[in-house]
Amino acid sequence: MRRMAKIIYNGEYEKKAITDQFVENLGGMLEKDPDVIYLDADLMFAFGAGLWDLGDKYPERVIRCGIAEANMVGTAAAMSVMGMKPIIHSFASFITRRAFDQIFLSGAYGRKTLNIIGSEPGYKQTYWGGTHMAFEDIAMMRTVPNAHIFDIVDGVQFNKLISKTVDMKGIYYYRTPLADNIAVYDEDTEFEIGKGIVLREGNDASIIACGRLVTISLQAAELLEEEGIHVRVVDMFTIKPLDEALVLKCAQETGAIVTAENHSVYGGLGAAVAEFLGENDPTVVERIGTRDEFGEVGSEAYLRERFGFTPEKIAERVKEAIAKKKD
């Protein structure tokens, strides 16, 4: 199978935090291109001191919009008509749930350009709890015609992709964890929109994961390997457009699919995979994600246990999927 990426995964955390990697990258984009503009809805703080320094260096193009997401989305979208290249940020919950109509109409319907960063999606909101947890943002954004959705694994992936899409037209939604990422990709890796990445080979089943669940799925595959079960693991960071060819290949070659996402199974990656296979090659699809439930407050360890986002629980679900295989 093709291997488009250089994988450095060994279970260790990123050497440089994703926030610092982003700020460095943004600095480069602002310096290189006078049309790049960054807008934030009172959460620059989440990216740390480096972003304030950029604000001092580029006061005209690092814009504090205040706690007013709807206005930020419309303002940024209109700037793109004037030839600017907007990157906007808030937490995943607020930027989608609160400003969805603005993303839809002022953004997508008006054929404008937005690079939208929705940070700390899903259980990553830990101590801020259920009010802040976006388990529905992918579902909402999938319904926006022609919108692109990326669920980010590490800083290399985030920055490579945003460096590319900042020069493109359209709506790009990044759901991005801001801390404690396990490094997966070497910085020479190139990412292609609509092309998932096979991180580990195996033929008994495939785990198609995204974002935060990718490295946990790799850990699950290691556990299963000890039992002699060989599981393929795919990073489907490109939820929309989905890599349908790769999904089909996994279904045909491994006969059972497990999806894993830090999001509701309603409308997310699992839904996208199941919908595609249902129409094209009905296959067992076991979906890991939240169900008909809200997030809640707690530590990362507690929440991962609570929602079944641990290597052990994922391994169990893989075995269930294999047991359901048709042959």
Added chain:
Amino acid sequence: MTVNELKKFATDVRIETVKCLEARTFGHIGGCLSIADVLTVLYNGELKNIDPADPKKLDRDMLVVSKGHAGPAVFATLALKGYFPLDWLPTLCEGGTRLPSHCDRIRTPGIDASTGSLGQGLSLANGFAHAAKIKNLKNRIYCLMGDGEIQEGQIWEAAMYAHQYKLNNLIGIVDWNKKQIDGTIDECISLLDIAEKFRAFGWYAVTVKGDDIEAIQEAFKQVRENQSDKPGVLVLDGVKGSGVKCIEKMKFNHMIPVDKELADRCLAELEAVKNSL
């Protein structure tokens, strides 16, 4: 254009709007008629550097019609100015038309912003105006809002932003026609003094009679000359359905059936007005 010619133009905007809605048999007649005079002023001198042959010129003055349902009046104005042929107007809302009910920048030449979900236009105007300043363009951005529309919270988010970033190339217009779908503004959610509200948000605000073309011209000039480093706003003190008595006197006239009988009555009134000018 002389004042008399402008009055004739405004009457033509109303005539073409009524004919356009008659073709569809229903529509947002009240809020279309109430902006005919301000559209007349905008497209006959107030908007600078606009060209029907080149409607996307980057440094043109731009108009965001945030009350997107007033599309038909804007389409009538654009057609009269030569952005597209008058015979497009009866295609309003037909499948595949270039003229959907709500303003759409992709489908219609001369429309600068897609609107329709109320409250979003002032943010778009902010983006145009702020980007223009960053790019050192000298154009001015206008944003036409409904009075009921400014019940939307996003308008006030946008008002704060425009003040914060000193968008003195931005002029808002509020069509204070006193009615929304479900009744008068005051029966629904009162706006109190609209100009005072904007002043409290740091804007330069002027209230002017909504059907007085000369006064509107003068008010735009006053805003331009006095807004200094602030955004400015014109509050049009008007009547929903203005310029057509049989519509003005209706209790509910936001979105109504426009059959041949009603259209003929409107057109007879408007022809009489035109002949008197």
